[in-house]
Amino acid sequence: MRLVIFGANGQTGRIATAQALAEGHAVTAVTRHPEEFPLDDPGLAVVKADARDGAAVDRVVAGHDAVISTLGVPYGSADTTTASEAVAAIVAAMTAHGLRRLVMVTSTGVPMKPPPGETLFYRKVIMPWLLRLGRPLYEDAGRAEEIVARSDLDWTVIRPAGLFDRTGVTDYTVGLPQLVGRFTSRRDLADALIREAVEDRNPRAVVEVITTEGTPNLYRMLVKEALHIG
Numbered sequence: 001m002r003l004v005i006f007g008a009n010g011q012t013g014r015i016a017t018a019q020a021l022a023e024g025h026a027v028t029a030v031t032r033h034p035e036e037f038p039l040d041d042p043g044l045a046v047v048k049a050d051a052r053d054g055a056a057v058d059r060v061v062a063g064h065d066a067v068i069s070t071l072g073v074p075y076g077s078a079d080t081t082t083a084s085e086a087v088a089a090i091v092a093a094m095t096a097h098g099l100r101r102l103v104m105v106t107s108t109g110v111p112m113k114p115p116p117g118e119t120l121f122y123r124k125v126i127m128p129w130l131l132r133l134g135r136p137l138y139e140d141a142g143r144a145e146e147i148v149a150r151s152d153l154d155w156t157v158i159r160p161a162g163l164f165d166r167t168g169v170t171d172y173t174v175g176l177p178q179l180v181g182r183f184t185s186r187r188d189l190a191d192a193l194i195r196e197a198v199e200d201r202n203p204r205a206v207v208e209v210i211t212t213e214g215t216p217n218l219y220r221m222l223v224k225e226a227l228h229i230g
Helices: 011-022 054-061 082-097 120-152 186-199 219-224
Strands: 003-007 027-029 044-048 066-069 101-107 154-162 162-164 173-175 183-185 205-210
Touching: 003 162, 011 186, 054 082, 066 082, 066 186, 082 101, 082 120, 101 120, 101 186, 120 205, 154 162, 162 186, 162 219, 183 186, 183 205, 186 205
Parallel strands: 003 027, 003 066, 027 044, 066 101, 101 154, 154 205, 162 183
Antiparallel strands: 173 205
């Protein structure tokens, strides 16, 4: 397939790009900083574009089979409209060129409520702290989800939990929102993105991707995020 990946220079985007190329797909990697993109492959085209620029997105999308968006901004960012602006541009371009398949990442934080089965401490202390820290970004991700839901595209929204790094794809869980689990490895998320785009799983649905093995310690991870370590 001919895939476009927006946010390709992010951590998940790079993994998804590498996997798609390894599977033999042609990939157009979209980034604002192509000079920093670390991958090279005969099936890869690296294109400089801002996903919020409708004209640039229109040029990139033309001639492809499916679009993957891994766009996101870090906690605490003052840029709290990126997701909705970019998705609006992507949906408009895909509609104009007759592309149907869109797979995009948001977050399990979008519903802004704790998942089932959590401890009292997590629900009363950790979850409110996470929501307070990320509320503007979650709200914008929610607006992005609404934009795709109103479109006529064959879309799938993937909501990962807390992201972490590990090697190898696990036997991760994919299901409707409010799965039990706190973490998603970027490797599992990238695999889920490719599977959705290529195999047309879960059309016009919001799903969560949860990693259940080899997950990190919650409290060490929270300290790392709070102190901006790593």
